[in-house]
Amino acid sequence: MKIARIDFGAAGGPQVTYGPLGEYAGLGGRAMTSLMVATEVHPLAHALGAENKLVIAPGMLSGTTGSMSGRLSVGCKSPLTGTIKESNAGGQAAQVLARLGYAAVVLEGKPLGNDLYKIVINKDGIQVIVDNSLKLLDNYPLVAKLRTEYGDKVAYMTIGSAGERMLLAASIACTDPELRPTRHCGRGGVGAVMGSKHVKAIIIDDAGAKMRPPKDPDAFRDANRKFVEGLRKHPVTGEGLPAYGTNVLTNILNEAGGYPTKNFKSGTYEGSSKLSGEAQAELEIKRGGKATHGCHRGCVIQCSGIYNDKDGNYLTKQPEYETTWAHGGNCGIDDLDTVAMLDYMDDNIGVDTMEMGVTIGVAMDAGLIEFGDKEGAIRLVEEVGKGTPLGRVLGCGATVTGKVFAVERVPAVKDQAMAAYDPRAVQGIGVTYATTTQGADHTAGYAVATNILKVGGDVDPLKTAGQIELSRNLQIATAAIDSTGMCLFIAFAIMDQPETFQALLDMLGSFYGITMTGDDVVALGKKVLSAERDFNTRAGFTKHHDRLPRFFYNEAIAPHNQTFLMKDEELDDVFNW
Amino acid sequence: MKITVKLFASFRTGRFEVETSDYPPGTTVAEIAERLQLTTAELGIMLCNHRHVKLDYELVEGDVLALFPLLGGG
Ligand code: SF4
Numbered sequence: 267m268k269i270a271r272i273d274f275g276a277a278g279g280p281q282v283t284y285g286p287l288g289e290y291a292g293l294g295g296r297a298m299t300s301l302m303v304a305t306e307v308h309p310l311a312h313a314l315g316a317e318n319k320l321v322i323a324p325g326m327l328s329g330t331t332g333s334m335s336g337r338l339s340v341g342c343k344s345p346l347t348g349t350i351k352e353s354n355a356g357g358q359a360a361q362v363l364a365r366l367g368y369a370a371v372v373l374e375g376k377p378l379g380n381d382l383y384k385i386v387i388n389k390d391g392i393q394v395i396v397d398n399s400l401k402l403l404d405n406y407p408l409v410a411k412l413r414t415e416y417g418d419k420v421a422y423m424t425i426g427s428a429g430e431r432m433l434l435a436a437s438i439a440c441t442d443p444e445l446r447p448t449r450h451c452g453r454g455g456v457g458a459v460m461g462s463k464h465v466k467a468i469i470i471d472d473a474g475a476k477m478r479p480p481k482d483p484d485a486f487r488d489a490n491r492k493f494v495e496g497l498r499k500h501p502v503t504g505e506g507l508p509a510y511g512t513n514v515l516t517n518i519l520n521e522a523g524g525y526p527t528k529n530f531k532s533g534t535y536e537g538s539s540k541l542s543g544e545a546q547a548e549l550e551i552k553r554g555g556k557a558t559h560g561c562h563r564g565c566v567i568q569c570s571g572i573y574n575d576k577d578g579n580y581l582t583k584q585p586e587y588e589t590t591w592a593h594g595g596n597c598g599i600d601d602l603d604t605v606a607m608l609d610y611m612d613d614n615i616g617v618d619t620m621e622m623g624v625t626i627g628v629a630m631d632a633g634l635i636e637f638g639d640k641e642g643a644i645r646l647v648e649e650v651g652k653g654t655p656l657g658r659v660l661g662c663g664a665t666v667t668g669k670v671f672a673v674e675r676v677p678a679v680k681d682q683a684m685a686a687y688d689p690r691a692v693q694g695i696g697v698t699y700a701t702t703t704q705g706a707d708h709t710a711g712y713a714v715a716t717n718i719l720k721v722g723g724d725v726d727p728l729k730t731a732g733q734i735e736l737s738r739n740l741q742i743a744t745a746a747i748d749s750t751g752m753c754l755f756i757a758f759a760i761m762d763q764p765e766t767f768q769a770l771l772d773m774l775g776s777f778y779g780i781t782m783t784g785d786d787v788v789a790l791g792k793k794v795l796s797a798e799r800d801f802n803t804r805a806g807f808t809k810h811h812d813r814l815p816r817f818f819y820n821e822a823i824a825p826h827n828q829t830f831l832m833k834d835e836e837l838d839d840v841f842n843w
Numbered sequence: 844m845k846i847t848v849k850l851f852a853s854f855r856t857g858r859f860e861v862e863t864s865d866y867p868p869g870t871t872v873a874e875i876a877e878r879l880q881l882t883t884a885e886l887g888i889m890l891c892n893h894r895h896v897k898l899d900y901e902l903v904e905g906d907v908l909a910l911f912p913l914l915g916g917g
Contacts (some may be wrong), residue, residue: 502913507915507916510914522890543916719913720887720888
């Protein structure tokens with residue numbers, strides 16, 4: 267494996283160099299991106315300036331025959347949060363990049379002039395090509411145009427107009443197996459950093475490349491078989507996620523009183539059943555779409571789906587729970603077709619669906635449009651795509667929008683919007699929102715599993731007891747899983763089934779020819795988190811940033827009539843291991 | 844006493860989405876599950892009036908009980 271660096275600031279135009287892994291040997295995914303950013307990027311750098319780097323890294327097991335291993339990490343200093351950032355996506359890119367032998371591709375420096383670039387990566391190396399004909403194309407037409415030149419046997423990573431305009435909610439789209447730009451490194455404005463390097467598209471072609479060979483092929487095959495068996499056997503990864511997708515959570519969170527409604531004003535929503543995963547799956551099947559679909563080849567859980575419009579034509583991929591919530595109940599909108607349209611628009615323009623949905627909720631609180639105004643919500647996202655002054659404000663996320671329109675209730679930490687779980691009804695996820703290195707991010711330590719879903723243990727969601735330790739352990743485990751290239755949803759099975767966790771350890775061990783124990787996984791997770799925390803400290807973040815917005819402490823929410831109860835000193839204890 | 848039971852995901856197959864019926868006083872979650880032919884192994888999340896309850900929880904008049912299989916997402 268090697269690391270490729272593209273210096274966009276080089277005299278005479280972008281220059282590609284290839285080098286050995288060096289101090290980054292053995293790392294992948296989030297461990298690679300975070301260690302590299304923490305080591306090489308000045309913590310006070312402007313996130314859109316020459317000093318920032320965009321690190322693209324497949325996971326430790328990406329490009330192997332191991333199932334679930336196709337997750338991609340993209341890291342940089344975040345223009346949204348000012349913290350370190352790792353944004354993770356499915357799609358085909360990670361597998362293809364890893365098979366070509368790249369542990370990381372790093373975009374560095376800043377180009378002079380206005381030329382727009384595309385990067386072509388294949389078995390012969392990396393080429394950087396000027397292509398100004400791609401200017402301001404959004405993701406769907408962009409990929410359609412690129413396909414006429416590069417065909418259908420490649421993976422595309424692209425930014426839409428939002429990334430080119432360097433809006434803070436801009437994402438990087440990765441194509442799925444059918445070449446739809448639907449799998450996004452969504453969080454933290456990584457698309458804006460790609461845009462700051464003037465890179466519009468990365469075309470990755472693994473023709474002629476082979477699967478990465480394990481050190482011990484027999485043991486690897488055996489471990490992978492046990493791993494897949496474990497995923498098929500567990501009710502969450504074997505039944506629930508394939509049948510209903512992540513959106514099965516709508517009804518659960520609503521019943522548990524933790525479904526943030528109309529910009530976090532209530533914990534239950536009267537329209538929730540219309541948005542539910544059950545209703546969504548039924549509609550998808552009725553319209554000839556799919557309720558079960560994998561975002562990359564080799565996924566055996568297949569939590570995704572295909573959402574057709576009422577005429578039976580493809581509209582978008584199955585909107586996730588977080589998207590359905592952000593654009594749905596959070597905005598008082600109870601219509602799946604509107605949510606799906608907004609999901610398509612976000613993917614096309616290239617913005618984070620969560621950040622956009624929460625932003626629209628804040629705009630509704632500001633009185634820009636009414637809660638429940640479906641056409642209004644679509645109109646506001648259209649503004650983002652057009653790049654009007656209002657669209658640029660909205661495209662910079664919930665915090666910026668809240669400031670511009672003087673809204674006090676902005677559900678964000680370190681300027682990144684929260685997800686679909688109210689921290690007053692799910693105290694454990696509040697701990698994660700407050701303390702993660704990433705800004706509010708539910709995936710960083712998914713305490714919802716233990717608080718609400720009763721997977722991997724049982725901690726009372728309404729009480730403070732046990733939440734700090736829970737969030738700490740989940741944040742450590744997640745940092746490690748995000749480094750393997752495995753989809754985080756394997757966690758449901760490995761938390762409950764020791765033999766499935768062992769199978770994962772054996773996959774890593776037999777691939778690298780080492781012995782891998784649970785302690786090694788913990789050590790890896792801590793190493794990643796420590797590097798990230800260190801970067802954030804040097805970037806000026808203190809414990810006082812590890813807090814929720816005050817309204818969570820001051821405004822009790824129905825139905826539990828409760829505020830966020832965790833004490834500051836308790837939050838400060840999360841990283842004391 | 845009147846209890847409203849809501850079922851979700853695969854539990855709806857061959858049963859119902861929501862149903863209010865009469866139960867004898869002191870009925871527990873386990874007894875309702877049994878009446879619906881749901882085994883304890885299948886039961887994942889049990890919520891009564893938005894709060895998590897266990898199998899031995901005794902319901903009272905007007906309670907709303909929501910039953911889910913083990914589910915996840917995120
Ligand atoms: S479980 Fe879902 S998100 Fe994870 S790899 Fe499969 S389709 Fe992608």
